Structures are given as structure tokens and as C-alpha cells.
Amino acid sequence: MKCRVCRDPAVIEVRRHNAGFCHPCFVKHCRDQVKKAVDAYKMFSENERVLVAVSGGKDSLALWDILVKLGYRVDGLYIGLGIGDYSSESAQYARSFAKAREATLVEVDLPATYGFDIATGSKAARRAPCSACGLSKRHLFNSEALRGGYDVLATGHNLDDEAAVLLGNVLRWDLAYLGRQHPVLEAGGGFVRKVKPLVRLAERETAAYCVLEGIDYIVEECPMSVGNRHLAYKGVLDDLEESSPGSKASFLFGYLERGSPLVAGVSAAEREALHPCPTCASPTVSEVCAFCKLVEKATAKR
Amino acid sequence: MKVIMRNPRREIELRGPLSVTSLLATTEVRREAVLVIVDGTLVTADATVEDSATVELRPVISGGSS
Numbered sequence: 458m459k460c461r462v463c464r465d466p467a468v469i470e471v472r473r474h475n476a477g478f479c480h481p482c483f484v485k486h487c488r489d490q491v492k493k494a495v496d497a498y499k500m501f502s503e504n505e506r507v508l509v510a511v512s513g514g515k516d517s518l519a520l521w522d523i524l525v526k527l528g529y530r531v532d533g534l535y536i537g538l539g540i541g542d543y544s545s546e547s548a549q550y551a552r553s554f555a556k557a558r559e560a561t562l563v564e565v566d567l568p569a570t571y572g573f574d575i576a577t578g579s580k581a582a583r584r585a586p587c588s589a590c591g592l593s594k595r596h597l598f599n600s601e602a603l604r605g606g607y608d609v610l611a612t613g614h615n616l617d618d619e620a621a622v623l624l625g626n627v628l629r630w631d632l633a634y635l636g637r638q639h640p641v642l643e644a645g646g647g648f649v650r651k652v653k654p655l656v657r658l659a660e661r662e663t664a665a666y667c668v669l670e671g672i673d674y675i676v677e678e679c680p681m682s683v684g685n686r687h688l689a690y691k692g693v694l695d696d697l698e699e700s701s702p703g704s705k706a707s708f709l710f711g712y713l714e715r716g717s718p719l720v721a722g723v724s725a726a727e728r729e730a731l732h733p734c735p736t737c738a739s740p741t742v743s744e745v746c747a748f749c750k751l752v753e754k755a756t757a758k759r
Numbered sequence: 760m761k762v763i764m765r766n767p768r769r770e771i772e773l774r775g776p777l778s779v780t781s782l783l784a785t786t787e788v789r790r791e792a793v794l795v796i797v798d799g800t801l802v803t804a805d806a807t808v809e810d811s812a813t814v815e816l817r818p819v820i821s822g823g824s825s
């Protein structure tokens with residue numbers, strides 16, 4: 458197989474584009490896709506300060522690397538979730554990445570700062586681990602970005618992630634979630650701007666980018682992810698993609714182009730109802746925010 | 760050849776040379792679900808793996824939901 462761009466031998470094929478790429482042309486392809494997403498969705502400018510949420514996995518480290526290479530002002534944020542060896546190993550990957558590039562990594566440790574880990578929080582609040590984890594991360598991403606004076610928070614969600622989330626939202630016809638599912642969520646009501654610059658790259662591409670560029674990341678999966686719904690949705694979409702390459706991309710981008718404008722009003726209305734949480738000042742629609750409720754349950758004396 | 764698989768990590772021995780396509784068929788791994796790394800180098804599905812090589816089939820699917 459030959460590189461579509463320069464005809465040198467290819468190292469990776471991207472079925473969706475029906476193309477192979479050599480190492481330099483693939484790296485350029487990835488950075489171009491990110492640049493295209495940043496510009497097309499007006500995510501941020503060269504002067505703005507970006508905080509990238511890094512997990513130690515392939516997506517967020519590839520994202521951090523690409524944004525730095527594109528010349529943006531980026532720092533990393535790592536949240537320690539207290540998930541045993543998985544957390545300690547993934548933290549090491551994030552730290553070595555930052556150290557090798559003399560980049561700034563902000564760290565917050567959930568157990569050390571808030572007194573509970575994901576397993577405890579999940580049990581105490583009777584939420585699935587990924588639900589307790591997701592809500593903690595969203596809260597901490599936002600509050601850390603605000604605290605550090607960043608203009609924007611970037612996450613490593615890729616094309617496969619976004620397509621799987623979209624499928625889940627559509628299966629439940631969850632209009633509020635659908636309204637919020639966009640590569641850019643503007644700042645407002647106590648929320649910092651949130652962006653997903655990897656939406657135009659599949660997870661196979663971010664993994665290949667890391668391998669080619671010598672970025673070490675945690676390959677092992679979080680032990681809590683086993684059997685979660687997100688993976689089931691990915692499986693369904695992978696089956697579709699296998700028989701008709703490109704269907705994931707057209708599902709997601711068709712929605713963003715034609716479906717998303719129709720439901721944007723639902724989440725705008727929701728934002729109107731936001732007020733600061735009395736305990737932590739984070740925006741919420743309930744009396745006390747979901748994170749503070751989780752902290753309270755997880756640290757209550759039993 | 761030595762074939763390294765992940766999640767959980769395990770190793771199997773196969774006789775080479777073998778095309779990447781038949782290697783994936785033998786191990787029942789879907790091409791799009793992994794990167795094929797031969798002696799540290801990423802290869803495409805039309806590559807051939809020699810008997811002396813070490814191959815890693817590295818999964819690319821991540822499971823976090825947020």
C-alpha cells in the first residue's frame with residue numbers, strides 16, 4: 458500500500474478516507490484535521506489559554522501534543538481518580554509526557570482533596586462507576602479551568618466517542634443531552650468554554666499518531682469500563698462501519714450539521730435555569746450541585 | 760513469531776511468514792480494532808510478518824464514557 462499523498466510506502470490505512478499514509482503525511486493529516494476542527498467550530502485562537510484534560514491515554518496525550526505542535530498555548534490537567542494501579546500508571550504517563558516537553562501539568566487528586574475514590578463514590582451514591590467518575594471529572598475540569606484563568610477546556614473525545622455518545626442520546630431521545638452535544642460549548646452561566654478538537658479523528662488514528670510520534674500512553678483500559686454502555690454502542694457502530702466505511706462520520710457530522718441546530722434551544726433554556734451551588738459556586742439547576750451531593754454521600758460516616 | 764495481545768496482556772506463538780490479514784484472521788481480531796506493530800513499527804494490512812518477528816496487536820478502542 459502506498460501513501461495517498463507522496464506514494465511512499467504507507468504505514469497506516471484510514472478506511473473512512475479509503476487512503477493509506479506514510480509516517481510524515483499521516484502526522485500532517487492528524488494535525489490538519491485538528492486545525493480544521495479548531496477553525497471550523499471557532500474553538501479558540503492562538504492568544505487564548507487552553508487547558509487540556511489528560512487521562513494518560515492515547516487521545517488526550519495526542520491532543521496535547523498536536524495543539525502544542527500547532528502553536529497553541531496549552532497546559533495539561535490530570536485528575537487522580539483513585540482507581541488503583543490504573544490511576545497510578547496513567548498519572549505516570551501524563552507526568553512523563555509533561556516533563557519531556559517542559560510543559561505544565563496541573564494535578565488534582567480526588568481522594569487526597571475530597572476524601573473519596575470512584576469506587577466509594579459510586580457505591581455511596583448508587584451510581585454506575587462511570588457516572589460518578591464522569592460527573593466528578595466534569596466538575597473538576599470546569600472549576601480548575603476557571604481557577605487557573607484558562608479561556609477554554611479541551612477534552613480528547615474523538616470521532617468514535619462522539620458517535621457512540623450520539624447513538625446513546627438518540628436511543629433515549631434525550632433532547633437536553635443532544636442539545637449539548639457539540640464540538641464547542643460556549644462559556645456562560647459559570648461554565649468555561651468546552652471544546653473537542655479531536656472530533657475529526659477516529660480512535661485508531663489517535664493511537665497510530667502516538668505510536669508514530671513516540672508518545673507513551675496507558676494501553677490498559679480502566680478496570681471500571683468493563684461492560685459499560687458506551688462500549689456497547691461503540692460495538693454496534695463498529696459493525697456498521699465494517700460493512701459501510703464512513704457511516705460513523707456521516708452519522709455524527711450529519712447530526713452536527715442538520716440535527717443539532719434543531720435542538721440547541723433545549724439546552725439554552727436549561728442554561729437559563731442555572732444558579733451557583735451554595736457550597737462550591739459551580740453552576741447547577743438543582744439546589745446543591747451533583748458533585749457536592751456526591752462528596753457528601755461518599756464521605757458520610759456509615 | 761511472537762504475538763503480543765493486550766487487555767489482558769498475553770502472548771502466543773505462530774508460525775511465519777504470515778500476512779497481516781491471515782494473522783488477524785487466525786487470532787480472530789478485527790483489523791479496525793487494533794494497530795499492528797511489527798518489531799516496533801506500524802504496518803498496514805498488506806504487510807508480511809516474518810517468523811523471527813515480534814508482533815503487537817494493540818487495541819485502539821477506549822471505554823471511558825465521559
Ligand code: SF4
Binds near residue numbers: 575587680682823
Ligand atoms: S472508564 Fe469510567 S470509571 Fe474509568 S476513567 Fe473512564 S469514566 Fe472513569
Ligand SMILES: [Zn+2]
Binds near residue numbers: 463464479
Ligand atoms: Zn506520504
Ligand SMILES: [Zn+2]
Binds near residue numbers: 746747750
Ligand atoms: Zn457544589
